[in-house]
């Protein structure tokens with residue numbers, strides 16, 4: 001099928017590539033000409049496992065094209081995806097300027113029936129606004145071209161995006177038009193062979209489903225962080241508690257890890273946007289507000305532990321930071337906890353030596369050159385002449401360090417484990433002080 005995708009970010013690029021992999025003719029369009037030029041040369045702007053060879057191969061074989069030419073891209077697509085960003089507005093609600101700009105562009109150029117598919121995460125009612133924007137643009141040039149707007153929210157996870165896209169848990173399609181639904185069913189048929197994953201519904205329910213999913217996952221994380229903060233105070237170990245509750249199938253083990261707060265481009269903004277939507281409709285979403293507030297506080301947790309250990313004396317200290325991305329297997333640092341930690345450390349006069357397996361170029365772009373930041377090439381280089389180690393992102397290669405060597409390298413002999421990846425006893429046996437999240441027993445010993 002002929003597919004056009006607006007936006008070549010994490011969602012648009014992965015979606016376009018997976019659709020090309022299934023044999024469709026895909027044109028990806030972006031306003032960022034540097035990105036498009038790079039993609040045409042095989043340079044992939046993001047780190048996503050498995051993505052590069054798929055992009056390169058499908059591009060070489062002519063099924064996947066990249067362009068800034070919106071007119072030809074609209075002319076190409078019988079299905080036109082909108083997969084552009086919906087960042088938070090000043091008041092926390094979703095900023096729809098990019099989505100509506102694409103809708104305007106589609107209306108300006110559309111000359112044949114097409115299904116316009118909204119894949120961006122957008123507040124309930126946005127499909128109606130997209131529909132109206134396209135209709136207005138068509139009317140302005142006296143065109144009566146028919147089209148349908150469908151909501152098809154994306155559930156892929158960064159770090160697993162290709163896998164999620166090729167083998168989705170579910171394909172949510174919110175459509176008013178039976179014809180549009182059939183077109184999408186045909187497009188998704190190759191992803192749907194094992195069993196039917198399509199959940200068809202009305203447009204507004206589809207729009208809300210995406211927010212409900214992210215809000216639920218964020219709630220699980222904030223709930224566990226709340227429990228961790230209680231555990232720390234009462235002298236319990238949240239990791240024991242986690243195992244204890246996860247074994248209940250009604251709760252389950254997934255997404256109940258305590259840590260340094262959730263980040264990334266989705267949970268923080270989506271929880272906020274849903275809370276603002278509720279407010280616009282006269283409802284105070286108290287759980288969502290609490291989830292957000294608990295997370296904001298949790299992002300300061302590592303700094304509080306560090307500051308407490310050093311009695312607030314961080315001036316001139318050098319802190320090794322392992323992990324900058326908001327989670328492993330991505331280079332995305334949007335709303336990452338590491339950013340809060342670094343800002344607080346700098347504010348207190350400390351220097352940072354940081355390493356992340358994939359996010360170094362992103363860190364360079366965000367922070368630029370500064371005297372109090374050394375971005376180094378290996379985990380070990382971050383430890384050179386450092387006083388303490390903080391683990392912010394649980395990359396696999398941080399999981400089993402040589403603690404005896406760490407003890408020799410870190411002058412203050414202390415490890416702050418923001419993701420509870422270490423066994424406190426093992427760390428302490430090597431002669432290091434250990435701080436985790438919600439590990440009351442180790443806090444008691446470390447004090």
Ligand SMILES: NC(=O)c1ccc[n+]([C@@H]2O[C@H](COP(=O)([O-])OP(=O)(O)OC[C@H]3O[C@@H](n4cnc5c(N)ncnc54)[C@H](O)[C@@H]3O)[C@@H](O)[C@H]2O)c1
Pocket residue numbers: 006007008009010011012029030031032035083084085086098101102119120121122154155156157158265266
């Ligand atoms: N990143 C994720 O894990 C994820 C998962 C599910 C859903 N989503 C949602 O998908 C949407 C896209 O997210 P993302 O992370 O891929 O964003 P992103 O910021 O990585 O990419 C957005 C891209 O859209 C381009 N763009 C902006 N305006 C454009 C226009 N008028 N025409 C063409 N291109 C344009 C930008 O240049 C950029 O390359 C958001 O609504 C997000 O909430 C993201």
